[in-house]
Amino acid sequence: MKLDDKLYLVRFNTDKLNHIKIADQAVCLKCQDKPCTRICPAHVYDWDDEEKRIAVGYEGCLECGTCRVGCPYGNILWGYPRGGFGVSWKNG
Amino acid sequence: MENFDVIVVGGGPAGLSAAISAAKAGMKTVVIERGDYPGTKNVMGGVLYTKATEAVVPEFWQEAPLERPVVEQRYGFLSGDETILAGYRDPAWAEPPYNAHTVLRVKFDRWLAQQAEKAGVMIITETVVEDLLYKGDNVIGVRTGRAEGDLGAKVVVLAEGVNAFIAKKAGLAPQMRPDTVAVAVKEIIQLPPEKLEDRFCLEPGQGATIELFGDSTQGMMGTAFIYTNKDSLSIGAGALVEPLIRSKWTPNDLLEALKAKPYVKRLIQGGETKEYLAHMIPEGGYNAMPKLHRQGVLVVGDTAMLVNGLNREGSNLAMTSGKIAGEVAAQCIQAGDLSDQGMSLYEQRLRDSYVVKDLYKYRRLGQFFETHPHFLKVYPEIAANAMHQYFTADETPKKERQKQIVKMALEKRSKSGLISDIFGAWRAILK
Numbered sequence: 001m002k003l004d005d006k007l008y009l010v011r012f013n014t015d016k017l018n019h020i021k022i023a024d025q026a027v028c029l030k031c032q033d034k035p036c037t038r039i040c041p042a043h044v045y046d047w048d049d050e051e052k053r054i055a056v057g058y059e060g061c062l063e064c065g066t067c068r069v070g071c072p073y074g075n076i077l078w079g080y081p082r083g084g085f086g087v088s089w090k091n092g
Numbered sequence: 093m094e095n096f097d098v099i100v101v102g103g104g105p106a107g108l109s110a111a112i113s114a115a116k117a118g119m120k121t122v123v124i125e126r127g128d129y130p131g132t133k134n135v136m137g138g139v140l141y142t143k144a145t146e147a148v149v150p151e152f153w154q155e156a157p158l159e160r161p162v163v164e165q166r167y168g169f170l171s172g173d174e175t176i177l178a179g180y181r182d183p184a185w186a187e188p189p190y191n192a193h194t195v196l197r198v199k200f201d202r203w204l205a206q207q208a209e210k211a212g213v214m215i216i217t218e219t220v221v222e223d224l225l226y227k228g229d230n231v232i233g234v235r236t237g238r239a240e241g242d243l244g245a246k247v248v249v250l251a252e253g254v255n256a257f258i259a260k261k262a263g264l265a266p267q268m269r270p271d272t273v274a275v276a277v278k279e280i281i282q283l284p285p286e287k288l289e290d291r292f293c294l295e296p297g298q299g300a301t302i303e304l305f306g307d308s309t310q311g312m313m314g315t316a317f318i319y320t321n322k323d324s325l326s327i328g329a330g331a332l333v334e335p336l337i338r339s340k341w342t343p344n345d346l347l348e349a350l351k352a353k354p355y356v357k358r359l360i361q362g363g364e365t366k367e368y369l370a371h372m373i374p375e376g377g378y379n380a381m382p383k384l385h386r387q388g389v390l391v392v393g394d395t396a397m398l399v400n401g402l403n404r405e406g407s408n409l410a411m412t413s414g415k416i417a418g419e420v421a422a423q424c425i426q427a428g429d430l431s432d433q434g435m436s437l438y439e440q441r442l443r444d445s446y447v448v449k450d451l452y453k454y455r456r457l458g459q460f461f462e463t464h465p466h467f468l469k470v471y472p473e474i475a476a477n478a479m480h481q482y483f484t485a486d487e488t489p490k491k492e493r494q495k496q497i498v499k500m501a502l503e504k505r506s507k508s509g510l511i512s513d514i515f516g517a518w519r520a521i522l523k
Contacts (some may be wrong), residue, residue, distance in 0.1 A: 001348065001351075001365060002343045003342075003368075003513065006279070006344070006368035007368065009113070009365065009366060010367065010369075012164065012369060013128075015434075022451075033337070035337040037332060038262075038336075038337070038340060038342045039273060039275065039336060039337055039339070039342070039343070041277045041342075041343040041344060041370035042370065043342070043344075043364050045329075061371065062370040062506050063133065063256040064275060064370040064371050064372050065254065065372055066273075066275040066333060066343075066372055068255075068268075068335050069232060069268045069269070069270055069273050069333050069372070070270060070275075070337055078449070079257070079287055080126055080220050080255075080257075082215075082217040082220060082237055083218040083220045083236075083237055083238070084127075084128060084217070084218030087133065088122035088127065088128055088132045088133075089131070089132050089133065089134070089135065089195075089197070089198050089369060090195030090366070090367050091198055091199075091280045091324075091366065091367050092131055092134050092135055092136075092196050092198040092199075092200075092201070092369070
């Protein structure tokens, strides 16, 4: 089953505010491995080769926090969405 | 600013247990939860332990939304397409006092929150706690994300889960490291109850758990499991962040590879995926455990890294630590001693319980698997190969067969390696 099809099953109450920030895109440019593009279970992070930056699809964030641990440069500023927003599990 | 005796940050099993025990001791208690209601942000594999839960809500099984009582625990070692199985079943576990149930956290945590409310706990939802409030060095409450959202308290219990933002700010949680934290993903796969019961050989309503090792996590240190719910399966896979990054696997690919294993495929066949979830698991154990208290603050559950990965226990450690924290908070408040020294009673009681004793017992485990990776890759291979040879009836005399098996094992792992592994395993697990 494709990840996109799985993510389609998740219920979100999407905030207009982005709760994820890349501290410094220049750091991503130097980062060879870009583990954030693989370690995030929802593939929130994607390398935009044209813009030469990490694109962040915060709307699909499952709020596990792995990106924060996985970024070797501590370059991902991840926090919780505002109260009541973000993922809302159906089963848990 | 409204004032409470106890503020609990986070409405999971640890926080709600803390709140219930504090309220039962007469404390004015509030739980602050960031989800729509307690449960909507919460994920675990799915096993709830009876003893620890009953200590918080006596005879909870009469009313709580449980999935199935676990009567069988199965263990599988995967090597390529091969599977080695072991397990234990006791039908007595289908009756009180039980041992464990499978649960779905959205339903269960909501119910537990209702029990907290019945005990007099106030629950504030859709609210993120941003920091502790201090007066000098003393903690006097919390700051929330709401306008005029400061709340006062004598004791704050941090039950905010693995991400531990507030605990970290207060110097009560270490920086999480890729080699001490795992990421796991899970699917809820719907299947009719009769199908589940046929596939797992269960009486109606009874449940089973399967933990898988070896190629289930591609030889990485991690977790893979299948649990039966009422009309669905919880299937999950995960690994420590560090090897996952190094091996370039994604969490979802790890789960898909597990689902494709011949043994697993047949169990989930025809089911419909209803949800895809993700969660981090603190696997640092005893050595990663932070300081558990300071003046006016106690740390519980995942926030305190209280997870026994080897025995897949976490919810029970969370609830026991929560219950003790609630009791100690009440005791300290009543005694008028909120000093770090006074609150250290919490750590002392945890150390006297199975919670820290078990973590201490397995304190060498993480390092052991790091230095003995063969256990996760080579040994499943050796064992599967040995079983294959042993069970193959091809007219080879058994004595010769045994020699072949020993030769094969020694080719994959030297004699000195074997001895060092056995000693290491004994030291890390059994001693």
